[in-house]
Structure formats: structure tokens, C-alpha cells
Amino acid sequence: MAANLTPAELTLLGLLVEKPRHGYELDEVIDARGMREWTEIGFSSIYYLLGRLRDRGLITEVGSPRAGRGKARRVYEPTPEGRRACARAAEAAVAELRPVFPPILVGLANQPVIPPERLRAALDRRAAALTERIAAIGAARDTQPDIPDFVRAIFDYTLGQLEAEQRWLDAYRTSQESP
Amino acid sequence: MAANLTPAELTLLGLLVEKPRHGYELDEVIDARGMREWTEIGFSSIYYLLGRLRDRGLITEVGSPRAGRGKARRVYEPTPEGRRACARAAEAAVAELRPVFPPILVGLANQPVIPPERLRAALDRRAAALTERIAAIGAARDTQPDIPDFVRAIFDYTLGQLEAEQRWLDAYRTSQESP
DNA sequence: TGGTCGTATTCTAGTACTAGAATAGGCGCT
DNA sequence: AGCGCCTATTCTAGTACTAGAATACGACCA
Numbered sequence: 001m002a003a004n005l006t007p008a009e010l011t012l013l014g015l016l017v018e019k020p021r022h023g024y025e026l027d028e029v030i031d032a033r034g035m036r037e038w039t040e041i042g043f044s045s046i047y048y049l050l051g052r053l054r055d056r057g058l059i060t061e062v063g064s065p066r067a068g069r070g071k072a073r074r075v076y077e078p079t080p081e082g083r084r085a086c087a088r089a090a091e092a093a094v095a096e097l098r099p100v101f102p103p104i105l106v107g108l109a110n111q112p113v114i115p116p117e118r119l120r121a122a123l124d125r126r127a128a129a130l131t132e133r134i135a136a137i138g139a140a141r142d143t144q145p146d147i148p149d150f151v152r153a154i155f156d157y158t159l160g161q162l163e164a165e166q167r168w169l170d171a172y173r174t175s176q177e178s179p
Numbered sequence: 180m181a182a183n184l185t186p187a188e189l190t191l192l193g194l195l196v197e198k199p200r201h202g203y204e205l206d207e208v209i210d211a212r213g214m215r216e217w218t219e220i221g222f223s224s225i226y227y228l229l230g231r232l233r234d235r236g237l238i239t240e241v242g243s244p245r246a247g248r249g250k251a252r253r254v255y256e257p258t259p260e261g262r263r264a265c266a267r268a269a270e271a272a273v274a275e276l277r278p279v280f281p282p283i284l285v286g287l288a289n290q291p292v293i294p295p296e297r298l299r300a301a302l303d304r305r306a307a308a309l310t311e312r313i314a315a316i317g318a319a320r321d322t323q324p325d326i327p328d329f330v331r332a333i334f335d336y337t338l339g340q341l342e343a344e345q346r347w348l349d350a351y352r353t354s355q356e357s358p
Numbered sequence: 359t360g361g362t363c364g365t366a367t368t369c370t371a372g373t374a375c376t377a378g379a380a381t382a383g384g385c386g387c388t
Numbered sequence: 389a390g391c392g393c394c395t396a397t398t399c400t401a402g403t404a405c406t407a408g409a410a411t412a413c414g415a416c417c418a
Contacts, residue, residue, distance in 0.1 A: 007285045014289040024396050038280035044376055047397065052374095069385040070395030083292070091293050093286030095301035097308040101217035102279045105336065106186045107272030110193040111329040113262070114270050122274035129276040149354075150290040157284065157347050164343035168336050175328075203366050223406055226367065231404095248415040249365030 005089040011039050012049055013058060013078060013086045020062050020077035023047050050076060058082035123173050130169065134162050184268040190218050191228055192237060192257060192265045199241050199256035202226050229255060237261035302352050309348065313341050 005013065015026055023046050030036055041049070053059045053076075060079050064072040078086065104126070111119065141147065141155040184192065194205055202225050209215055220228070232238045232255075239258050243251040257265065283305070290298065320326065320334040 007282050010285050010289065014285075014292070017289070017292055022396080038278070038284070042376065044378075045374095048375070066384075067395080069383090069393075071381090071383055071397060073396065086289060087292045087294070087297075090286045090289035091297055091301045093282040094290075094293070094298065095286075095304040095308075096282065097305055097312060098282060099217065099312075099337070099341070100279045100281045101337075103186050103272040103275065103277060105217070105333055106189050106193075107269045107274075108329055108333050108336070110189065110196070110265060110269035111273075111332075113193070113196055113266045114273070115266070118266075118270055119273065122270045125274040126276055129274075133276060133278075150287055153290075153351055154284055154287050156351070157287070157344070158278070158280075160343040160347045161340055162278070164339040165336070168339045172332055172335075201366080221406065223408075224404095227405070245414075246365080248363075248413085250367060250411090250413050252366065 004092065005085060007093070008039060008041050008045070009049055009053060010086065010089045010093065011035070011041060012046070013053060013082060014090070016059055016076055016078050017083060017086050020075050022073040022075045023050055024073070026050075053082070058085055120173075120176065123169065123176070127166070127169055127173070130162060130166050134159065134166065137162070183271065184264060186272070187218060187220050187224070188228055188232060189265065189268045189272065190214070190220060191225070192232060192261060193269070195238055195255055195257050196262060196265050199254050201252040201254045202229055203252070205229075232261070237264055299352075299355065302348065302355070306345070306348050306352070309341060309345050313338065313345065316341070 011030075012026060015021060015029055021029070026046050027043050030039065030041055035041070050059070054061070057079060059076045059082050062075050062077045064074055066072050107122075114122070137155060137159055141152065141159070147155070190209075191205060194200060194208055200208070205225055206222050209218065209220055214220075229238070233240070236258060238255040238261050241254050241256045243253055245251050286293075286301075293301070316334060316338055320331065320338070326334070
């Protein structure tokens with residue numbers, strides 16, 4: 001049994017399950033869907049990851065159509081084993097509670113070394129960024145017409161986390177104000 | 180100006196600002212405070228990271244006391260530059276809103292490939308794990324007597340995130356039940 | 359005095375990943 | 389035909405990190 005897929009591998013494999021694609025196209029899709037930031041898949045790692053998935057027998061080259069000018073593309077699609085691995089990995093990712101601790105926690109752990117006024121300013125900056133991002137994500141969710149159920153779930157999850165952070169931050173800032 | 184510190188580097192440096200320590204002791208402290216999981220600092224990377232911090236002039240060896248039997252320890256303490264870097268990095272970590280996207284999002288993005296009954300079971304498992312962890316963290320926070328303010332903040336932040344996820348999960352599960 | 363125990367560090371070899379340059383190769387134009 | 393152009397892939401060299409084995413070395417004990 002192959003080792004589990006990393007989040008990045010699962011992401012690419014999932015896009016290939018959706019439909020066969022070639023490397024360059026994967027890069028474009030990642031951009032188009034705004035997945036660049038959170039998947040942390042850089043351009044240069046796409047071919048590398050594709051190579052690994054292929055070596056593990058999870059995807060296979062399905063043909064090399066040529067589009068207008070340009071070098072021949074290598075289009076990949078998942079093998080049956082790849083489809084199974086994708087479902088298994090997605091299921092595991094949904095079930096596994098592996099809290100990911102954002103850098104702010106490390107920052108808070110070192111809070112005593114930050115001069116108080118700088119700490120306050122840093123918290124203010126975070127609050128502003130938070131408000132802005134919540135608005136942006138809310139807008140993205142509400143303006144798009146026919147979001148599939150599962151995409152809406154991603155928006156909602158993210159918004160829930162951000163709003164929880166906002167509440168925490170409000171409480172923490174007031175508690176700092178009057179010690 | 181040195182590049183920014185990674186979370187792992189900031190963690191170690193922060194522990195050294197607290198008080199001078201040697202490698203083995205850092206490993207013990209990380210265990211004792213339950214930081215192993217979320218900092219993701221393995222034993223074997225401690226000396227590696229210490230070496231890098233030293234090469235960058237952020238810490239310096241302060242002596243090699245010997246304790247009972249055993250090889251000479253190398254005790255490090257931060258340099259003035261190291262203290263500054265620590266404060267700067269901690270401040271940046273507090274201010275910077277860099278959402279960290281947990282694997283569940285990748286799982287949700289691939290939700291359509293998961294058979295419905297397996298998805299439901301996976302969500303159930305997550306709910307159980309979530310309840311358990313919330314209870315454990317709540318207990319840890321409330322049973323310890325004199326938690327410093329900033330440590331309580333870390334607990335509260337984490338609890339807030341987990342509870343938000345719990346609310347989301349409840350809503351999502353019921354929405355799945357009756358499509 | 360020599361063995362072995364416990365503590366702490368260092369070394370070795372390997373994996374994973376990344377940035378950016380180099381390359382491949384057909385298309386369209388003149 | 390030949391030349392530049394555009395698309396897409398592949399290569400090169402390096403960084404970062406990790407697991408686990410190997411080593412160092414004084415203390416303690418027979």
C-alpha cells in the first residue's frame with residue numbers, strides 16, 4: 001500500500017480526477033481558483049509532484065495533444081488505483097483532526113519579549129487584516145451565483161474560523177487595555 | 180539583515196531568551212510543555228536548528244557545565260541581536276494574518292469523490308475527536324492554578340478555533356442528513 | 359584499572375522540495 | 389527556407405530537513 005498522500009499531492013490528484021489535464025493547465029487552474037496561497041503549490045513543484053504520482057502508479061499519461069504552437073503537452077489522468085487513493089486520502093483528511101497551529105501562537109508564546117505598545121499595535125494590525133479578509137471571503141461567497149454545496153462548506157468553514165479569531169482578538173485586546 | 184525566523188527557529192530562540200539552555204534540555208522542555216505536536220520540532224532537528232541560529236549570530240555558547248555523568252553540555256544564550264530578532268519575529272507572528280489551511284479543506288474540496296456513507300462516517304469521527312480534544316484542552320486550562328495571562332490566551336485562542344469548527348461541523352452534518 | 363552506564367552531541371546518508379535557467383519543438387511570418 | 393515566438397516541459401544546483409546510528413566522555417563500580 002502506497003504511503004498516504006500529502007495535501008499537495010491530494011490537491012493535484014483531485015484536479016486530475018475532475019478531468020485529465022497537463023502540467024501547465026494545473027498551474028493555471030490553481031491560479032484561477034485562488035488555491036495558490038493555501039495549497040502552497042509553486043509552479044516548479046507541479047512537474048515534480050506529477051512525476052512522483054506517476055512513479056507511484058497513481059496517474060498515467062493519456063496522450064499528448066498539441067495545441068496551436070508549442071511543445072507537446074503531457075496529459076495525465078488518474079489510474080483506478082489513483083482514484084481509490086484520492087477517495088481514501090480525502091476521507092482521511094476529512095476525518096483526521098490535526099490542528100494546524102498558526103504562527104500567531106508562537107508569537108503569543110513569546111509575548112513577554114514584545115514591548116507592550118508594539119504588541120498593541122501588532123494586535124491592531126491583525127484586527128484590521130482580519131476584518132478585511134472576512135469581508136472579502138463573505139463577498140466572494142455571496143456574490144457567486146451557483147456555488148456547489150461542498151464549495152460553500154469550505155467558505156463557511158473558513159469564515160467560522162476567522163470570526164472565532166476575531167472574537168478572541170476583541171476580548172484579548174480589551175483585556176490588555178486595562179490590566 | 181537576517182532573513183526572518185521560521186516558527187521553529189522562533190520557538191527555540193524564545194526558549195533560550197527565557198533562560199540559557201542546552202540542546203537536550205530544549206528537547207525536554209518541548210515535551211514537558213506539550214509543544215511537540217504543534218511546533219513539529221523533532222529531536223533530530225534541534226541541534227540542526229541550534230547550529231543555524233549560531234551561524235547566524237543569534238545565539239552564542241555560554242559555557243559547558245558538566246552535570247554528573249555525561250558528555251559536556253553546550254549551553255546557549257541569545258546574543259543581543261538574537262533578542263532583538265526574537266522580539267521582532269514574535270511581533271510579526273502576532274500581526275501577520277497568514278491563514279493556515281488545515282487538511283480538512285483539501286478533503287472537502289475532494290468531497291465529491293468520497294462515497295456518501297463514508298463521508299458521513301468520516302465527519303462523525305471528526306466530531307468525536309473534536310469533542311474529546313475540546314474537553315482535554317478545557318480541562319488543562321482550568322485545572323492548572325496560576326496560568327500566566329499570555330498562556331491563557333493561547334488556550335483561549337485554540338479553544339475558540341475548535342469550538343467554531345464544532346459549530347460548523349454540526350451545521351454541516353445536519354445539512355448533509357436531509358439534502 | 360578497566361568495564362559499562364547514562365547523558366549529550368555529532369555524523370551520515372537520504373528525502374523532499376524549490377527557484378530559475380535551459381531546452382524542445384511546432385507555428386506563422388517574410 | 390529560415391527566423392523568431394510561444395507553449396510547455398525538463399534539467400541543474402542548491403537548501404532544508406529528518407531519522408537513526410555513531411560517537412564522546414566522565415561517573416560509578418567491581
